[in-house]
Amino acid sequence: MIPSTLEILARLVAEPTVSRTSNLSLLDYAESLLRGAGVRIERFAHPDGSRANLWASIGSEGPGGVVLSGHTDVVPVDGQAWSTDPYLLCERDGRLYGRGTADMKGFVAAALRAFRLAATGPLRRPLHLALSYDEEIGCLGVRGMIDALAQRPDPPALCIVGEPTGMRIATGHKGKLALRACCHGQEGHSALAPNALNALHLGAAFITALHARQDELSVNGARDPDYDIPYSTIHAGMMHGGTALNIVPNRCDIDFEIRNVAEDDPENILAGLKADARSIAVAHHNRFPKACIEIERVSGYPGLNSDRGAPVVQLLRRILGDDAPTLKVAFGTEGGLFEQSLGMSTAVCGPGFMDQGHKPDEFVSIDQLSRCDAMLERLVVELRQGA
Structure with missing residues (x-):
């Protein structure tokens, strides 16, 4: 049985993966969800071994795949006046409260569920998952994984970075x-x-x-x-x-x-x-x-500056609807690194809003998570059809 995104998110929030601290327990949990059904998993560790990136793939090993990218680290809660335990997911009035719910464990939870869904049948195009560490302190951790992937033939074609955009398509950031x-x-x-x-x-x-x-x-x-x-x-x-x-x-x-x-x-x-x-x-x-x-x-x-007609934007419009709005966001992401270092057509699209992140009582709405689940379900259908 595939766990719900909410169930997965509760486990992710319970892991206090503040930047520069270990995320290995979270990765162990992610791997427990991903193992089997032909999923290939690798880790790229920090030199001191305390934290790591995770790269997972399912489907054929050829070109043309799609990457779902998210970071596992969160900002500290020190000095913040939370009304709930920041590391215990709390549902109230259609909102899910906890550190990292918006930035960006909500998307990571939805991506893990989508991987489980993808594992239930064959894919004509591969799906990849990239989970990084130490993003919040300058997109530092992901670089080791990107450097390793750059040495391989046939990199994936498209990358969706799931930072919170309110499920709108962000084509750029500074x-x-x-x-x-x-x-x-x-x-x-x-x-x-x-x-x-x-x-x-x-x-x-x-x-x-x-x-x-x-x-x-x-x-x-x-x-x-x-x-x-x-x-x-x-x-x-x-x-x-x-x-x-x-x-x-x-x-x-x-x-x-x-x-x-x-x-x-x-x-x-x-x-x-x-x-x-x-x-x-x-x-x-x-x-x-x-x-x-x-x-x-x-x-x-680096910044991200994708054209509105870029392949990843076309894909997102197909699975979100042709009227899905585009924007550019004020915050930075790992998207420019995937685009410039690996040549992937990259955009940012994820549940929640960044103005809820980094604050006490951070939250993502259940509606936003549901919309993200629906988008990723349609992505899996696209990959099954090889579109």
């Missing part, structure tokens, strides 16, 4: 570079502060430069009206420096990001920021020749 500016000054006693170089002041000047570049992008940068914010953005999220009030700090770190529309090259934006950093430091070199602002890459992922 790319992201996560960066750290390390500002190096010279320490000294605060009573003699003018004789030292305050790294926090260097950092403040760099943040001013970030703001100026952002203003320039908002006025003269490339624009894509499909986004709520139609231009590329630069954002400083954290600034750290100093150890005591009476010490002029010699180091300040600023974590910032670039989110770019497809028409903007993030490397060009970064080059401008590096020039700003050099200019800020050089202004102090007469007195402090070692002053510098070094910019390090922390993480990043």
Whole structure:
């Protein structure tokens, strides 16, 4: 008997798979559902063995298959005021509450059920399932699996990333570079502060430069009206420096990001920021020749920019209805990695809404899960017919 999506989701939510922690128990459960009926399963582990990606396939091993992609990690609940246990699925007023229900264990549960359904009969085109780890901290975990798949012949043709879109077809999202500016000054006693170089002041000047570049992008940068914010953005999220009030700090770190529309090259934006950093430091070199602002890459992922006529969009329109709306989403996904590294036609479509994610009392509606189940059932029919 095939368990319901709700039953599977309850098990998935019960696994506290916060990023950087183990997801192996969740994968064990997923494998217990997938084993048999010709399903082929592989894992691609993190170097320390604590967590892994899972790749499952059913049907012929030839080209032309469809990938259902989801991540297993969730954001922490620390400091959030939940009205229910975040790791115990709670149904109330047509909603299912729990950490990860919207982002994105709801889709993972529906995909596991769809795999069980696909295993009940032959497929003329293969179906694949990709479950990743550490997506929430920069789409880090999936890369090992993608690198391995890139070495194989006949990759799947299409990829559906099940992030929450309200079951609408998302054809794009911005790319992201996560960066750290390390500002190096010279320490000294605060009573003699003018004789030292305050790294926090260097950092403040760099943040001013970030703001100026952002203003320039908002006025003269490339624009894509499909986004709520139609231009590329630069954002400083954290600034750290100093150890005591009476010490002029010699180091300040600023974590910032670039989110770019497809028409903007993030490397060009970064080059401008590096020039700003050099200019800020050089202004102090007469007195402090070692002053510098070094910019390090922390993480990043490419954007997704599929055409509305792309093969995966055509497939989704067939199984959702020709009137299914398309949009571009503000949040990032692993979709750009599947598209650019493996050449798959990729779109994002899944149950729930991202504005419910990452918050206390996160939920997905039962109606949204039902609509996702119906979409995946129609996908299985397509694969049986070889359409």
